Structure formats: structure tokens, C-alpha cells
Amino acid sequence: MARFLVTGAAGFIGRSIVADLLRRGETVRGIxxxxxxxxxxxxxxxxxxxxxxxxxxxxxxxxACAGVEIVFHEAALASVxxxxxxxxxxxxxxxxxxxxxLEAAREMGVRRVVYAGxxxxxxxxxxxxxxEEMPEHPLSPYGVAKLAGEHxxxxxxxxxxxxxxxxxxxxxxxxxxxxxxxxxxxLAVFCRKMLAGEQPTIFGDGEQSRDFTYIxxxxxxxxxxxxxxxxxxxxxxxxxxxxxxxxxxxTFRILRELTGYRGDxxxxxxxxxxxxxxxxxISRAVELLGYAPVVDFREGLRRTVxxxxxxxxxxxxxxxxxxxxxxxxxxxxxxx
Numbered sequence: 001m002a003r004f005l006v007t008g009a010a011g012f013i014g015r016s017i018v019a020d021l022l023r024r025g026e027t028v029r030g031i032x033x034x035x036x037x038x039x040x041x042x043x044x045x046x047x048x049x050x051x052x053x054x055x056x057x058x059x060x061x062x063x064a065c066a067g068v069e070i071v072f073h074e075a076a077l078a079s080v081x082x083x084x085x086x087x088x089x090x091x092x093x094x095x096x097x098x099x100x101x102l103e104a105a106r107e108m109g110v111r112r113v114v115y116a117g118x119x120x121x122x123x124x125x126x127x128x129x130x131x132e133e134m135p136e137h138p139l140s141p142y143g144v145a146k147l148a149g150e151h152x153x154x155x156x157x158x159x160x161x162x163x164x165x166x167x168x169x170x171x172x173x174x175x176x177x178x179x180x181x182x183x184x185x186x187l188a189v190f191c192r193k194m195l196a197g198e199q200p201t202i203f204g205d206g207e208q209s210r211d212f213t214y215i216x217x218x219x220x221x222x223x224x225x226x227x228x229x230x231x232x233x234x235x236x237x238x239x240x241x242x243x244x245x246x247x248x249x250x251t252f253r254i255l256r257e258l259t260g261y262r263g264d265x266x267x268x269x270x271x272x273x274x275x276x277x278x279x280x281x282i283s284r285a286v287e288l289l290g291y292a293p294v295v296d297f298r299e300g301l302r303r304t305v306x307x308x309x310x311x312x313x314x315x316x317x318x319x320x321x322x323x324x325x326x327x328x329x330x331x332x333x334x335x336x
Contacts, residue, residue, distance in 0.1 A: 004226075005068040005110075006030045007055060007101065008075035009048065010037030012177040013116065013169075013218060017072050020219045022047045031055065031064045035093065036077065041176055055097040061104035070226050071105055071113045073098065076146070080120065080273045083142030094145035095152070102156045112163035114225045115153045117237065118146040119170040119211070124275040128245075129211075131281040132168075132237050140273035150237060157235040165225040165233050167218075170241035170280045174215030174300060175307035187212060187301070190252065191308050194261035204270035206249035209277045211241040214300025217293045224289040232288050241280030242293045254298060258305045 004021055008014035009030025014037070021028045022045060030045075033054040042050065053060040055075055065071065076094045077083065083090040098115070105113050120143030121136045138144045156162040173185055179192030193200045221240040225233060246254075252265050285291040295303070 014074035015041040065104040065108040080140045087141035098149040117168040121147040129279040129281040163234040166237040167240040170211040194259040209245040214295040238285040239280035245279040
């Protein structure tokens with residue numbers, strides 16, 4: 001019987017959590033409907049008990065939660081541009097899925113749910129760094145949906161006694177992030193284009209900044225959140241990031257060095273729904289979880305570039321991306 005359930009197990013973050021749990025010798029169940037997750041991401045995870053299913057179905061949620069002690073809830077449509085284009089679909093695959101999963105967890109006796117929140121909940125407030133006591137002002141339907149999920153998660157702690165922890169992720173990047181999707185994070189898109197000799201596009205003046213967070217830091221925080229004493233963490237919201245920020249112009253310059261790209265970026269108008277600056281105050285996670293980033297930004301970029309280079313994914317996905325553009329799909333990378 002699986003001790004852990006990871007939703008969105010074929011996605012970028014879910015896959016990374018599964019891999020780390022399996023390395024520790026844990027019994028893991030994963031579920032994905034492959035709406036954005038990829039079957040090839042499951043290669044190397046043969047120790048997982050995998051379910052293909054859609055969490056918008058309450059009965060699927062019940063089956064997934066049966067016999068599980070801890071849930072890492074990573075499943076979502078994690079894209080600001082996609083939410084602007086399809087707010088109803090984002091609500092269904094973020095809010096409805098979360099409520100269904102929480103109810104199933106309660107019914108099936110799950111002890112703790114660790115929820116993947118988002119820094120987009122803060123919106124474009126000028127205060128930096130962002131801390132958990134700030135008022136939330138999400139700009140995009142995605143930010144609203146993830147914040148609604150947070151409220152549901154915490155209400156299940158207050159009303160039903162379900163142990164929950166919310167980790168607000170800040171711009172996660174790293175291996176297995178799909179660089180061909182036009183909803184991908186900006187660093188995945190930049191890596192893919194620059195390795196293939198293609199000019200990347202910066203939307204805005206490039207001085208907008210993000211607390212880019214390498215995937216190993218997020219996995220580390222999740223495992224700490226699963227193990228922390230209930231009296232310290234249940235019902236808490238904690239930022240998961242590095243505590244530093246880099247502009248897109250700075251990031252481009254580092255990637256140019258790492259990839260060997262020789263050109264300059266193109267610039268285009270800023271996109272609706274994007275925030276200007278983001279940086280996390282991670283002091284609460286440090287205090288309650290003992291969290292500290294395990295990989296810094298530049299080293300994370302180096303590892304990411306090397307993974308894309310070694311896998312050949314940049315060159316292969318260039319053809320897929322060009323086909324999508326010819327069909328009329330926007331190629332704008334997602335910042336948050």
C-alpha cells in the first residue's frame with residue numbers, strides 16, 4: 001500500500017517529488033490525466049504505482065487517496081497566460097480538483113495534504129520581499145484559482161482537522177520542465193531557444209524580476225513539510241523560494257554564457273496578467289520547517305542547461321514549437 005500520493009505525477013514538479021521519494025525507498029502512488037503531464041516523464045519511475053485518471057471526478061479522487069497517509073497536491077493548470085485565455089478551464093483544473101481531493105482525503109483517512117500554492121497570490125503589490133501576512137491581490141485567473149485552493153485547504157484544517165501545509169512556489173525551473181509548450185516557464189523557453197540558436201523574446205523591458213527557484217529547493221521543502229510536527233505547521237502558508245531575485249536581462253546574460261548563444265534578445269510589449277517584481281521572504285519556512293535553499297540560482301541554471309543539452313530536448317522540441325506557431329498558437333513564455 002502506497003504511503004504517499006503525488007498528484008500531477010507526470011508533470012515537472014510532481015515527477016521530481018516522485019523521483020526523490022523513490023530514491024528514499026518510499027512507496028508512492030502517482031496520478032495524472034496527461035492534460036499537461038507527459039508519459040515520458042514517468043520513464044525511470046518504474047517503482048511508482050501509477051493511476052491514469054482525472055481528479056475532476058470525485059470517485060477517481062477516492063481511489064487515489066485510498067490507503068494513503070500523505071498527499072503532495074501538484075496537479076493544476078499552472079499558467080498565467082493559459083488562465084487568461086481559459087479562466088473556466090483553469091478554475092475546473094485548479095479549484096474543483098482541489099476540493100474533490102480534499103474531500104476524498106478526509107473521507108479516506110489521509111493524515112496530511114501538502115498543497116502547491118503560488119506566489120501569484122500576491123499579485124503586483126510593490127512591497128518586497130513578499131511575506132505571508134501581506135494582503136493577497138492576484139492579477140490573473142490562475143492566481144485567483146490557486147489562492148482559492150489555499151483557502152479551501154486551510155478550511156479543511158479548521159473545520160475537519162485534516163493536517164495541511166501550503167507552500168507558495170516562486171517561479172520554479174529545472175530539468176523535465178517542458179520547453180516546447182507555449183505555456184512553459186520563461187527559463188525553459190529561453191534554454192530551449194538559446195541552445196538551438198534561436199532568438200528568445202523578453203516581454204517588457206527585461207527589468208522585471210523574479211525569485212527563480214530551482215526544482216531541488218521545492219522538492220526539499222515538500223519533504224520537510226511532510227515530516228514537520230503537526231503543531232508547528234498544520235494550517236500554515238509558507239513561501240518556497242530562495243529569498244533573492246534576478247531580472248530577465250540579468251538572467252539572459254547568464255544563460256548566454258552557459259549556452260554559448262551569441263545574439264541579443266528580442267523585446268516585445270509586456271503581457272496582461274504578468275506582475276512586475278517578485279521576491280520571497282522565506283523566514284517562516286526557515287523557522288517552521290528548517291528550510292534553506294540547497295541549490296542557488298546560477299548553479300540551478302547550469303544544471304538545467306546541461307540537462308537540456310544532454311537530453312537533446314532543445315533541438316527536438318524546436319520543430320514542435322515551430323509547428324505550433326504555424327498553427328497560430330502564441331509562443332509567449334509564462335513568467336509566473
